[in-house]
Amino acid sequence: MTEHPDLARLQRRLAEFAAARNWQPYHTPKNLASALSVEASELVEIFQWLTPEESARVMDDPGTAHRVTDEVADVLAYLLQLCDVLGVDPLAALAAKIERNELRFPLPGAGDRRPDA
Template sequence: MTRDEGPDLADLQRRVVEFAAARGWGTYHTPKNLASALSVEAAELMEIFQWLTPEESAAVMEDEAQAHRVRDEVADVLAYLLQFCAVLGVDPGQALRDKVHRNESRFPLD
């Protein structure tokens, strides 16, 4: 993502870390607690789709109220993931690049 398109992953990570630090939440942001919070937020995202048919789930963004919920839960998942990575010193972009590379080797095109 370029600067013209909005903040990059590092900028977003810095912002969520600074937000939590300014509120004194650091003592609560242990790897265990952040992993738990990440799981809860992912479950809240899943809850939106829980009883939808495949067709309904594919169209969920067409309903603005549902689309708003999806965007909020995606933001919560990403925020906790970025905080988790910051606490453990994981570069999320590099972790994803490495995983994609391994998957390309594991699952080559025919």
């Protein structure tokens, strides 16, 4: 079983990779957000003309699966770099957003239930 690196380690590796190539001047929030959008669009492009059924089976084809995996990695890489530059903890941000959504979109009938019922 492969060990999964933690987000902090991945962010450090991305920062080290960029630093070794002197790319930091280009890694502004604006540029990273733009690159993130481009990579997300490249992921969307893979699915653009597929039917819902075809899209559900996209990982069955090794060539397409490789493209999807690469684009997911690119999206995550730019998102992690953006978070690093802005000082955003992506896991804390996601946890907080899920909590807000749970309050904003309660389960149907959740307000009707009484604890003693």
